[in-house]
Each structure stands twice: as structure tokens, then as C-alpha cells.
Amino acid sequence: MRPRVGVVADDVTGAGDIGGLFAEHGYAVRVFGAEADLGALPRLLEGRRCDVLVVDTDSRFLGPEEAAGRVARAARALQGLGCTLLWKKTCSVFRGNVGAEFDALLDALGAGFGAAVAAFPKNGRTTVHGVHYVRGVPLDESEFKDDPVHPTRTAKLLEVVAAQSRRPVHSLPLEALREGRAEEVLEAARRQGGYLLCDCQTQHDLHALARLLHAEPVLLGSSALAEELPRFWDPPEPFDPLAGVDLGPAGNALVVAGSVMPQTRAQVEAFVAAGGAELVLGGEEALARPERARAALAEQAVRHLRRGESVLVRSENHPEAVRRTRERGEALGLGGLEVSRRVSGLLAEVAREALAHTPVRRLVVLGGDTSASVCRALGIRQTVVLREIQPGLPSSLAVLEKPLLLVLKSGSFGQPDFILRALEHLESLRSSHD
Known part of the structure; x- marks a missing residue:
């Protein structure tokens, strides 16, 4: 099994971030910017291989209503292109319209549940007991407290999502993940609907989450899971994205x-x-x-x-x-x-x-x-x-x-x-x- 992946990212660097993790596994990844015509995507993709399709909505700095509208339009476009896994990519410290965009994605897909992982251990983002850390420092004490646009006021991710969402928010504690009870927690959250925010402290935890979530149709949060998920899917065919491209002479930048x-x-x-x-x-x-x-x-x-x-x-x-x-x-x-x-x-x-x-x-x-x-x-x-x-x-x-x-x-x-x-x-x- 290998899904066609559709990602809705709230900024352009995040779009590339998740795309790069998939590309490392040999996937053909294309990113369409906020200025792209979503209606033209079928024509733009015709005859071109695309295993992972990422749309940047450039919505992190917008108001919640406008951000939600952009996410909904992108999600419907990706669904129409045959994407069987839809991913709402957010900032790895949950800046922006996180809850509003989560709701917009589920509404557009007619879905009732999504699993979320904010952690990115290789970049120092970890979540323990629902508290998010940046290189070991609680998020609200890290450099993000001084962000000029989105200063962080809490490290508790459930509070961040619940403040913006009308759906219930659940948690998967680290102990449940490491002691073999994660499937039970996942199924209980799925029955209630809303979001399951997953603890994750190490790359081993991330691998365990990928094993747990590799068949989920909706994922949310940072890009880190994209490093581990392909290990549970069928591998893609070899692909050279630069074949036949004129890159110009050697030079400066x-x-x-x-x-x-x-x-x-x-x-x-x-x-x-x-x-x-x-x-x-x-x-x-x-x-x-x-x-x-x-x-x-x-x-x-x-x-x-x-x-x-x-x-x-x-x-x-x-x-x-x-x-x-x-x-x-x-x-x-x-x-x-x-x-x-x-x-x-x-x-x-x-x-x-x-x-x-x-x-x-x-x-x-x-x-x-x-x-x-x-x-x-x-x-x-x-x-x-x-x-x-x-x-x-x-x-x-x-x-x-x-x-x-x-x-x-x-x-x-x-x-x-x-x-x-x-x-x-x-x-x-x-x-x-x-």
C-alpha cells in the first residue's frame, strides 16, 4: 500500500520541509504556491509524475476565517486529484491558525477525526504530557515567546488547538505509546471524534507513531512523520527530478x-x-x-x-x-x-x-x-x-x-x-x- 499524498501547508518553507522528507524516500514531490490556480492543477500535472502534491495556502498570518477558506479550497482540490492521505501541515511549534485550519480540513473532507504530531525530534521539537519543548525548553519560554508576529503564550498544545477549534481534543501520552496501549487510545479518540495530539520525544517514538498511523487518511501537524511513514508503505519507482533540466554553468549564489x-x-x-x-x-x-x-x-x-x-x-x-x-x-x-x-x-x-x-x-x-x-x-x-x-x-x-x-x-x-x-x-x- 502506498497512498497518493496531498498536503495543505500554511507557509512555503513548511511546504518544502515536508516535501523534502518525502523526496528523501524517492517520492516525486511538487509544491504549488499560494498564487497558483487550483483549478489548473489537473492540467499542470498532466503527464508529470507526482506522488506527493503540496499546496501552500500562505495562511499562517491571516485571520482564522480567511485561513480556513483557503485550507478548505486546497483540501477539496487535492481530494479531487485522487489524494488518499490528506495532511494539514502546520508550524512545528503550532503558530498560526492551527485549530481553525484543522477544522477546515475535516469539514472539507467530510471527516470526523485526525491524528496530530507536532514534534520533530531531529530539529529539537518534542512533546511530553502535552507540553511542547524546543531543544528542551518549554515552548512558552523559548525564543518563540519573542516572535514578532505570533509570540507564544503557552506550551500546552491541547490549549492551543482547543482555543481555536470547535471539536474535542484528546491526547496520546508517551507512556501509552511506549507501553503498547496506543492503539486503544487511538480507537477511543476516533469514536469520540476530533483530534488526537500525540506525545513524541525521540526518533524511536516517531517510528512507533508512524507504525500506528500509517493507514490513517487524515494527519495533522509538523512534517516529521513524513520521515518514518514511507517505511510502512510500498516503495516508489526510481525518479530523477533533474533529468533533462538545464541548470546553467557553475557559479555563485x-x-x-x-x-x-x-x-x-x-x-x-x-x-x-x-x-x-x-x-x-x-x-x-x-x-x-x-x-x-x-x-x-x-x-x-x-x-x-x-x-x-x-x-x-x-x-x-x-x-x-x-x-x-x-x-x-x-x-x-x-x-x-x-x-x-x-x-x-x-x-x-x-x-x-x-x-x-x-x-x-x-x-x-x-x-x-x-x-x-x-x-x-x-x-x-x-x-x-x-x-x-x-x-x-x-x-x-x-x-x-x-x-x-x-x-x-x-x-x-x-x-x-x-x-x-x-x-x-x-x-x-x-x-x-x-
């Missing part, structure tokens, strides 16, 4: 970083320490004089790229600088979300101009909101997921007139050397297909 997460800061610092060129978009300047800031950064980026150098363009990311930018936004009557969107939008315009005026065909973007903005600016509506670089962080091929090798990274994922490894990875993809 553009890196764009808009996340304020400490993981992204460490990755930027490692890139610069290794001799990488860095350009910084001042937050206050971005809000007060956006056109001047954009033009100056784009001109400098083009200059570096034309010299054959890889260059990183980033927003200010240290806490004090971020605070000053927020205060400047408040003085202009802007909320935190609008400030974030303006900064990421400006970075995206710099990326668009830099790529338009150079032959560069490799792009790495750090941060979910920034990744969405860059995809909109470049007109990227479809990607083919390629290979994982680090857990939850794959490369992709942007389906454009001139194919673009692309990495879209969640701000809080990845090791300090991620940018360096990503650049090596992109060049190895090109050289292996000469």
Missing part, C-alpha cells in the same frame, strides 16, 4: 536572510566568518526611505554577483535592532505584522532586481515570511522538491522560464553551517547533472 531567529543569526555569522560578502538592510531606513534602501542594496548585490561572488543580503537581526525597527513602525502607525511584511517585501525586491540583472541561477532564502515574499516577487508558483540538505531543509527547482535552484529555509531550522552547506549542495546538484 544570492542569499537572502529575513528571519530574526537566533539560528538564522548564527548561520549568517558563519557565512561571513568564512569570507562571504554581506549587505545589511537597516530596519529604520527600510520603513522611512524604502526606495532609496532598495536601490542601493540591489546595486551593491549586482556588483558582487557580477564579480562572481556569492553575496548575502539580510535585514537587521539582533534583538536591539529589531526592537528599534518595531518602535519606528509604531511611530508610523504600523503593527508588527506590517513591519515584518515591509522589510521582507523590500528584501524580495532586492532579490528580484539582482537576479534580473545577473546570470545567477542559485538562490537561498532564510525565513518563512521572506521566502513567501521572494516567491511572489519572482513569480514562483510551482517547485519540484529535490534533496534534503539538513533535516527539514531541502533544495528545490523553481519551475520558471529559466530554471532556478532554490533553497527556502525556516528561520528556526538548521545548523550554524547551513548556508555554507546549502551553497555546496546546490553546486553538487549542478555538477552531477552536467
